[in-house]
Amino acid sequence: MTRGPLYAVSPLDGRYARYTEPLVDYASEAALMGARVEVEVEYLLALADLEATPLALDSGTRSELRALYRSFDADDADVVKRLETDGYGGYAATNHDVKAVEYFIRLHLPDEDTQGPWVHFGLTSEDVNNLAHRLCLGPAVTDVLVPAIRELRDALADDARRHRDLPMLARTHGQPATPTTYGKELAVYAARLGRALGRLEAATAGLSGKLAGASGTYAAHRAAYPDVDWRAFSESFVESLGLEHAGLSTQVNPCDDLASVFDALRGVNNVLRDLDLDMWLYVSDRYLGQEAKAGETGSSTMPHKVNPIDFENSEGNLTKANSDLTFLADYVTTSRLQRDLSDSTVKRNVGAALSHCLIGYRKAAAGLEKVTPNAALMREDLEANPEVIGEAVQTILRREGDTDAYERIKELTRGERATLSDFRDLFDELDVGESVREELHALTPAGYVGLGDELVDELGSQRDR
Template sequence: MTDRTSYEAVSPLDGRYARYTEPLTAYVGERALMRTRVEVEVEYLIALADLDVTPLAIDEQQRAHLRALYESFDAEDAEVVKQLETTGYGEYEATNHDVKAVEYFIRDGLPAGLDCAEWIHFGLTSEDVNNLAYRLLVGPAVTEVLVPSLREARDALAAMAQEYRDLPMLARTHGQPATPTTFGKEMAVYASRLGQQLGRIEAAAGSLSGKLAGASGTYAAHDVAYPNVDWRSFSRAFVDGLGLDHEPLTTQVNPCDDLAELFDALRGANNVLLDLDVDMWLYVSDRYLGQEAVEGETGSSTMPHKVNPIDFENSEGNLSKANADLGFLGEYLTRSRLQRDLSDSTVKRNIGAAFGHCLIGYEKLQTGLSKVVPNEQVMAEDLESTPEILGEAVQTILRREGHTDAYERVKTLTRGEDVTLADFQELFGTLDVPAEVREELQALTPAEYTGVGASMVDDIDG
């Protein structure tokens, strides 16, 4: 094996960004896959011993010894498995087959007195082991690493929403000044959307399915050896016992529709955060948000004054890459030529890369959120300088009072024009409305025209 420093890594996930992706290595690294394959093989061997028809007997001490093969699986064990596959190890020549290498690893580690090498991997195809192992890793990678990071982002947004629920801010639709909102309400929108997507992700991660049905999904090898065993029930019990849903009808390959659903759910959350990244970037650009300068940090190699929104930009880039990978995985893994082809094997090894870009995107977003502070003065000045946004309020009140030409009159005054509050006051003076209505109109200000935006913060889902 070639030893590389992080500076020589082919991928930035294991180089520049290794400190961010470290939490995923226990779930998506090669060693993790080896360990979990050992787990599936060992538990299957023990399940075979529990069948009355097999001559296989494994006592409690031997079971503990077998389970220790995966429970204490370490870097040295991983090196042994890799040698079994690539160069040979001990009495074994190189298998050039990763699952067969795991089988030989277990053979070599059998406890004294347990002669059962022929029962390891009995009746199985590699896909029986791999589809289970991947799901035993993918599920926790999502629930134990990605979901907590997403929930931290959601909680940060919810906290910002509460803190700035009453802060008025000019909205923009089509990039143009529009009916004011509050900064807190806008953050609440993202917190709520992200909470909903988290529900989708957790549901998908909790519904991963596994198969154990042999080379063509027919239990043929099992059935020919022991035709009186209900192998479908055995398979269901075994897969359920691993904490997965049983997939009863498959080819050699688990169709991966469950993984595609999970990847799509992750893409849904990522799309919410991509939308947020861009909006936060624009708020910084408009000076609605200020950024805390980090001591010693350089914003530009030539412009010393700059504090760039690099965390939102980094998050945007990584989440875009993650979504491209997740979309590819979901599309590719749900297809297989006839009953099996091997192209999915190398593709599945990229699940970790997709998750890595997700995690970097989530962490960078949180860093960006922690640095920004609303610039209340700029927001107030922007509101004061765009009184034309009151046109909606004025024409709506006039409609209420029965003025059929309300929209047209306000449109003539405001559309494409530089309007002042004095212009509105002049319009109000010409209106045939009761005094209390004129007072109502005269009291309108952009900063107070935010509807029930502040109270909507309490509607955050998730």
């Protein structure tokens, strides 16, 4: 019997596979194999360009070698895995994933006997791995996660503009507070997400790589060719891969750059978790209605329910992602002395953390698409809480020189359900000018939103940060 996704150990490759599929080309073991092939091939070509080495590769061979990673497919990945675990093409099983890649490339050389020794020349596995991991992580973030985050930010910005002047009761400490607008609250999240996105893009652009041998000293390279400027060679090679060069390292590339990306992703996720919580509460308070999907079941026993499952699912996945990202950021930045292998298995879980991020983003976006503001209920709730204009009243009275303004309104409203009539009776008793009295009588909860609508314009005319 063929076992499909229902038999997957992880929901990322089972229940949620349709959401995580875009990351397969960047976060799978096959993707890492392909990135290792790219590093090894480009390094081999760079060695051939050195005058000091006798390695010669004609243009046809160069094209064929580059095709190894540019068209790396499932069959190629299977060969690499067989080289590692079973043996293949005359090579015994390596029981070493990077060595398997070396032999894979050797099998495709036109003259394996003379050209083969130059594959992986002077390198340690970590020279290849640190570069390959970053060649996978960078595009995974920029090509998959960033567009999903940007779509969310744009959706929030669009909704903020659409509902810029929709008055809504605010709640601080969970209690009725100075009114706001629904659009302004969404604009806050759009702006926060834009800033978090900027930090993520900056962190990803700062990914760095090392190529300096077993202890970070270029020892093997210098022993073979002492007259070559290996530091300049390494810098040029690493930068040709689109990475910054890490000039000082041990056997491992200190992973502070990875930690920065993971921390930046946590920042994005924290904004969206906060959004998920607020949207859930707005749905619970019926400020937001949800589109009922035909045929969908909200509860196995309560047929009436339309649950905010997308926001809940997003919250859960983003929380799981942040747990993984925190662990990764803490773990990968340490290594005993010049190298220990404990980080190798940990880094294989980066894809899982990114996958939980992506599911969270997709679910949040789905939740936003389903909700519609209940303007009538929002206005009804405002009218039911007229005490929120107390702030405006005492502020206006302060302006008029009333030294007891705050205490006067506190006595009327604190812990009490004051009505508009109560306020108007107070206004009629105040020793103020008639124009001030008219100003006070004109106050309403729905009209007391300050610059809420105008603040949406802080998002700017463009969608960018």
